[in-house]
Structures are given as structure tokens and as C-alpha cells.
Amino acid sequence: MSTTQSERLRGLLEPLVTAAGLDLEEIEVSRAGRRRTLRIIVDSDDGVELDACAELSRSLSEKLDETDAMGEGEYVLEVSSPGADRPLTQHRHYVRATGRLVKLQLTAQGAEGAGELVARILTVDDEGLDLEIPGVKGRKPTARRVAFDEIAKARVEIEFSRKDKQDVKDEKEEEA
Known part of the structure; x- marks a missing residue:
């Protein structure tokens, strides 16, 4: 069973990311001509500050220099937080988006069928989301x-x- 370069890099770098109090969201290796880019996306419940990305970048760079994980040749290392409009794919992403407005593409499995829904996430549990659909025209x-x-x-x-x-949270307490 072979492992991909991204899986090897994850195994090498994830302990450093975790030690920095962050979650490793994504590893992407891309090539444009002879230039390679290693993009590391990290996040946390409190977001990621620029200084944390810079510090993590230094420690990841040192680790990569100690190994041959990127092979021969030059590459650019980019460490950043996910963009504001990144897809929500894991439970923790939904938890971190509590209070935010989201656009959901729904499957036909739901009672209301497939379609698109824009709503605010109020709470998240293991089974799903409680949402608030904004009122339109004074509703x-x-x-x-x-x-x-x-x-x-x-x-x-x-x-x-x-x-x-x-x-x-304040609005929910007022309703109760």
C-alpha cells in the first residue's frame, strides 16, 4: 500500500501543527513549471493570527529541511488560514461557523427535498444544525x-x- 506525498507530509507536519494549538486542515502540493508550492492550511476555534502562521512556517520549514519529504529542488512554503468562504466539510467547521450565515446545497434526502438554503447556524450537535432562516420583507x-x-x-x-x-447566544436566552 503506497502513501501519497500529501499523506507523508501530513504525518510529518501534523504533530508540529498540533503542538502549536492548531488543526491541520489541508496540505496541497502544486507545480507550475519547475516551481513547486507547498500550501499548508491551518485553523483553530479562535481563528489563526498572522504571527502564529509565521511562527509555524518557521518550524515547518526547519522540519522539512531536516528531511527529504519535498525531494530535491526548490519549493515555496505557504502557511495560512482558510479563506472566509471555504467549504464546510467537517463537524468542527460547522461549530466554528456558529452564528454565521451559510449557504447550504441540500440533497433530496431531506423532508423538504433538494435545493439551496441560506440561513444562520444557531447550534450544532452530532446529528445536524439548528438554523435561523432570515425573514424577507419584514417577516x-x-x-x-x-x-x-x-x-x-x-x-x-x-x-x-x-x-x-x-x-x-443573547437572542436565544431572551427567547427561552
Whole structure:
């Protein structure tokens, strides 16, 4: 059973990322002509600061220089956090997006069928999401439950005046 270069790199680098208090989200090796780029995407529950990326980049670079994991030749190492509109693919991504507006592509498995839904994540548990669908034209928002197996794709929507987690928590307590 052979392992890919990305799997070998993950095994080598993930302990350093974890030691920095971060999650290794993605490893991508790309080539443009003779130039290679190793892109490492990291995240945490509190986000990732630029200084943390710089410090991690130094430690990853040292580790890579000690090994032949990237083989011969030059490469560029990029360490960054995921973009604001990255896909939500794991449970922790949904938890981190609590309070955010998301666009969901739903499968036909759900009671309401396939389609697209834009809603705010209120809570996340092991089975799915509790959502608030914004009201349109003065109507009140509505609540909806979506199971993870009903979600084909999900992505955070960019908002310029979004509610933060505390605002959502305060609203839920007021309703109770």
C-alpha cells in the first residue's frame, strides 16, 4: 500500500501543527513549471493570527529541511488560514461557523427535498444544525433543523455586518 506525498507530509507536519494549538486542515502540493508550492492550511476555534502562521512556517520549514519529504529542488512554503468562504466539510467547521450565515446545497434526502438554503447556524450537535432562516420583507425569521446527511455542500456567506456568537447566544436566552 503506497502513501501519497500529501499523506507523508501530513504525518510529518501534523504533530508540529498540533503542538502549536492548531488543526491541520489541508496540505496541497502544486507545480507550475519547475516551481513547486507547498500550501499548508491551518485553523483553530479562535481563528489563526498572522504571527502564529509565521511562527509555524518557521518550524515547518526547519522540519522539512531536516528531511527529504519535498525531494530535491526548490519549493515555496505557504502557511495560512482558510479563506472566509471555504467549504464546510467537517463537524468542527460547522461549530466554528456558529452564528454565521451559510449557504447550504441540500440533497433530496431531506423532508423538504433538494435545493439551496441560506440561513444562520444557531447550534450544532452530532446529528445536524439548528438554523435561523432570515425573514424577507419584514417577516420574522423562521427556525429549521437540517441533518448532516441532508447537506451536499456548505459554505460560509460573507457578511459585512454579521452577528457574532455572543449576539446569537443573547437572542436565544431572551427567547427561552
